[in-house]
Amino acid sequence: MSVEELLKAHGRPSREVYFDNENSGYVPREVVEEMIPYFNSVGYGHPSITHRPGWEAYEVVYKTKEALAKVLNTGSVNEFSIVHSGTEANNLAVLGYALASRERKGKIVVSAIEHLSVIHPAEEAERLLGFKVVRVPVDSEGFVDPEVFKELIDRNTSLVSIQMVNHEIGTIQNIYELSKIAKEVNSEVVFHTDAADAFGKLAIDLKKLEHVDMVTLSSHKIHGPRGVGILFTREGVRLESILKGQLSSEKLWPGVENVPLIAGFRKAVELAFENFDSHVAKMSELRNLLIKGISDRVSDVLVNGPIDFSRRAPDNANLSFLYVEGEALTVELSINGVYVSSGSACSSRILEPSHVLLAIGRKHEEAHGSILFKTTRYHNREDIEYTLEVVPRAVSRLRSISAAKKT
Ligand SMILES: Cc1ncc(COP(=O)(O)O)c(C=O)c1O
Known part of the structure; x- marks a missing residue:
């Protein structure tokens, strides 16, 4: 049956309860209303261009980063890159890092239960750039054993990516401990955590998570619009943009920013953290x-x-x-x-x-x-x-x- 036939065959039920918030979710009215003016009343210009609609657009980008810096307890707005999804943020973290350090190569260590937007770019870095992917096993509840993890990190490890919360089974990894272990074994390791499913559900303090270098977030996981992702990259970590193109206020992501959606995401952040x-x-x-x-x-x-x-x-x-x-x-x-x-x-x-x-x-x-x-x-x-x-x-x-x- 085609989707059209399915929809026709089954009318809309009188009561609906939506639980598929892993895949996408409900966007509240306040968030939708926040976005609308940015299509045609304010900030509809390019955020990098020096005219009023451009400045207004840039203000949205900047204020969104400020809001993130506040809720994640970190100092600098410059450490946030706005991209177009959590998938893109993970690709940028893994492939962008691999591209920037392709001379050094080495191992990319990922847990066996990472989102495929981490696993697939890691495999691509192996195939195209000569890195080696190491998969960390998990136990029957999805936890990475710190002892097993420690054995898999060595002087040749370049990048580690372990998610903060597993998107399917909800396992909360001890990211503080794992990132500390990684840096103790090899201070050169860059540690990425995909926090797309942790944001808005766990308190994340980037000052305390001092050994974590990169963090992924996704707007639609917190009732923001689909199509906005964030990569936090600590100062000093070198990435290469995986998209090549033109002008953007984002150093790591060419192309014009999706300002209305970013405004919606900022509102979603405000609502998620208010109470x-x-x-x-x-x-x-x-x-x-x-x-x-x-x-x-x-x-x-x-x-x-x-x-x-x-x-x-x-x-x-x-x-x-x-x-x-x-x-x-x-x-x-x-x-x-x-x-x-x-x-x-x-x-x-x-x-x-x-x-x-x-x-x-x-x-x-x-x-x-x-x-x-x-x-x-x-x-x-x-x-x-x-x-x-x-x-x-x-x-x-x-x-x-x-x-x-x-x-
Ligand atoms: C843990 C995790 N990482 C990454 C993503 C990808 O984010 P997006 O859907 O914004 O591409 C998801 C999406 O559901 C996710 O749950």
Whole structure:
């Protein structure tokens, strides 16, 4: 069935609960309103050009960096590059670093559960530039063992990239400890952390994270518009732009900045951090209700990721429903207005099992039956109660017709 036919066949459900916030999410009205004037009233010029609409545009870029410097507790706005997605920021960190240090080469150390926008550029640096990629294994909850990590770092290591929070299973890595170990073994190592899924959910203090050199953020992970990414690069770290082109106020990213979206992102940052603790408490309370409610009502469910919730991102609920095909479950839930993703959030059209779930030791069938829910400050208890009505019904219907029934 084509997407058009699917949409026609299933009318809009009377109640909708959107949990697919890994892939993209809800943009609140305040953020949308913030963007609109920048299309045609103010700041519609090029931020590098010296006329009023250009200055207004530049002010948006600058103020966004100031807002980031404040919430991340770091001094200099010059350390932030605005790019067009988290994917681009990760590419810039890994490939941009590899290009700038191609004479030195060496090893690029990544965890086995990094986002593919880190893993693929690392593989490209190996293929095209002669670096060697080293993958750090993780345990059954996605944690990197500091001792194992230490053994993999040596004098020949150039770059390390370990994410702060895993986007699928919510594992919170101890980035302070890992970055400290890396620098103790080799002070020349550059340490990157993909914090796209940590931003807005964990407090990130870049003064305290003194051994971290580069950090990736993504706007749409905090209810900003899609299409804005950030790479923080500590002063002194040399990168080469991976795009070649013309004029920009961004040294590492040629082309005109997407000022309306950047204005929206700045607003999203303001909203996310205004009542940060209560937002996080709400996500986590609703997530806990969801996991407990489903586990109480549905048999044969595995929780993927850390069981100790203090080491798990506050919004993350990743569950494998055995004897059910995850793709079928996403459709069944969608018909009932509950929107989730399966396997790897980012690969549901590929039907490949998630590399993250396989890396923590899940079998193929367990990975295929996985469903990712992410709670937000915009959810409420009624949303969770509705989901707890819908999920058991959907699982039970699919199990009743499934070929992979429990024997
Ligand atoms: C951990 C992580 N890194 C990078 C990205 C890519 O960000 P973007 O979607 O802005 O390209 C995502 C996106 O979901 C993510 O979760």
